[in-house]
Amino acid sequence: MSQGLLFDSADVFCARSTTQVTFKGKLGRPIHRWYRLTPSFSPQLALDIAQHFHLSGKDRVLDPFSGVGTVPVCMKYSGIPSGAIELNPYLFFVSAVKTRTYHDVGAVKSCFETFLQRLRPHLRPLKALDAARQYLDKHAALVPPIHRPGRWWSPCNLAQLVAIRRHLLENLGEYDFPDLLRMAVLAILVPISNAKHNHVSLTFADRPQPPLDVWGVLAKKLREMAADLENVRGKPCAEVQVFRGNSKLVSRVLPRSVRVSAVITSPPYPNRFSYARETRPHMFFFDFIPSAKAVGQLETEAIGGTWGKATSVLAKGVEPTNEVVASLLRPYTDRIGKSGRLMANYITKYFNNMYSHAQEVAAVCRPGAKLAYVIGNSRFYGHPLPSDEILAAIFEHFGFALEAIHKMRRRQSKSGLYEALLLMRGK
Ligand SMILES: C[S@@+](CC[C@H](N)C(=O)[O-])C[C@H]1O[C@@H](n2cnc3c(N)ncnc32)[C@H](O)[C@@H]1O
Structure with missing residues (x-):
């Protein structure tokens, strides 16, 4: 492709199917399927x-909002060096574990089998309610310190x-692949819980789960993971680095020498979804976070x-940090603020943060860098908020030219909500 031009991308990115945009596209894919994060996007x-950016081994991609590592996993197995940043300690762990290379799959399998064999006799008796209750009394100090654990899991589970x-x-120290074992356990926490995935956010089912064969569920997960590692064994891999940090401070999180030629990412949407809330069971299970206060x-x-x-x-009030954000938001926050000041403050904080983020991205990009941001628009009290256009205008302020905004998918029919892809190009 000639330098500086992106071909018309509407055919590839407009009106995509759900599996081509959302987490549903990773359910059957090796490595990607290890952990379900509903607001994550499709590997495709x-x-x-x-492909649209014509990236190769000479590029360096950044995903500053890594989530479960979809972008770095895809880049790794496409031979494109990448880095990723994630704030949430549990999601950082998922990204890090999924992007590692496991050379000796045989050793991984035998570690999994030893673990399962050693575990089985401990779990089998706990499918009986009395034994489970006694065990929980005896080991109360080991119940994960999440608020109301009994709401999350039935006693036997x-x-x-x-x-x-x-x-x-x-x-843990006796196993050669402790993080893979932890990954598998963390992946089954929600499937065996009383929570369900009917909405983007977790909600509790009306009826708690019956006693399950948790060993069997875990064995299935570990065998799936082993099969996936077998599947990617020997494939050429590019370098990946995953950093735990805040993408409002990208230039301080990345090593000073790193300059990126492309950003492929999806920041949180301004829709009040809470990644911390959603990952509480996981964060508390292996002490990724010390306390509720830290959450x-x-x-x-x-x-x-x-x-x-x-x-x-x-609630204390949030002001735009500069005139760029103020002038972009005024038409929306004036209207939304009349119905609820808190939501107007929420939107202001969101775009203050995205402004800091865009400034930081500009600082780490090579000349001519290509940016792809996936973002959903929102609606507050019936008033639309075109997050995609506002974000594009913020990046334009930092010298990135907008190539296209593609509406990829409607999020709820008739609601006017959609997911958009912003394609931008640095000077
Ligand atoms: C839409 S999700 C990204 C999902 C990702 N594309 C995937 O497929 O897994 C947004 C992510 O941004 C993370 N995040 C939120 N604020 C952040 C910040 N200030 N710095 C870094 N990551 C942040 C959230 O924890 C969440 O994982």
Whole structure:
């Protein structure tokens, strides 16, 4: 392709199917299927963007909002060096574990089998309610410190989880692949819980789960993971680095020498979805976070965070940090603010943060860098908020030219909500 021109991308990116945009596209794909994060995007989208940008081994891609690592996993197996940043300690862990290379798959398999064999006798008796209750009383100190664990898991399932947690806390050092074991356990926490995935956010089912064969569920997950590692064994891999950090400060999180030629990412949408809330069971299970207070702090630092403590920060009032954000938001926050000041503050904080982020991205980009941002628009009290256009205008302020905004998919029919892809190009 000639330097400086992107061909008409509407055919590839407009009116895509759900599996070509959303998490549904990763359900059957090796490695991608290890953990379900509903607001994550389809590997096919990352691959199509990379192809559209004509990326190669000479490029360096950044995903500053890594989530479960969709972009770095795709880049790794496409031979394109990449880096990713994630704020949430649990999602950072998922991205890091999925992007590692496991050379000796035989050793991984035998580690999994040893673990399963050692675990089985501990879990089998706990499918009986009395035994489960007694076990939970005896090992109360090992119940994950999440608020109301009994709401999340029925007693027999919780007792089996506590037994797994106990076994791993006591023996983790004896296993050669402790993070893969932790990954598998974390991946089954929600499937065996009383929560369900009917909405983007988790909600609790009306009826709790019956006692399950948790060992069997875990064995299935570990075998799936082993099969996936077998599947990618020997494939050429590019370098990947995943960093835990805040993408409002990209230039401080990345090593100073890193200059990126493309950004492929999806920031949180301004829709009040809370990644911290959604990942509480996981964060508390293996102590990724020390306390409920730290979850509140994480949510306050997250872009688009609004849950718990983050809401009280908004209640104090938020002003645009500069005239660019003020003038872009005024038409929307004036209207939305009349119905609810808190939401106007929420939107202001969101775009103040995205402004800082865009400034930082500009600082780490090579000349002519290509940017792809996937973002959904929002609606507050019936008033639309064109997040895609506002974000594009912020990047234009930092010298990026807008190539196209493609509406990829409607999010709820007739609601006017959609997911858009912004394609931009640096000077
Ligand atoms: C839409 S999700 C990205 C999903 C990702 N594309 C995937 O397929 O898994 C947005 C991510 O941004 C993360 N995030 C929120 N605020 C952040 C910040 N200030 N710095 C870095 N990551 C942040 C959230 O924890 C979440 O994982």
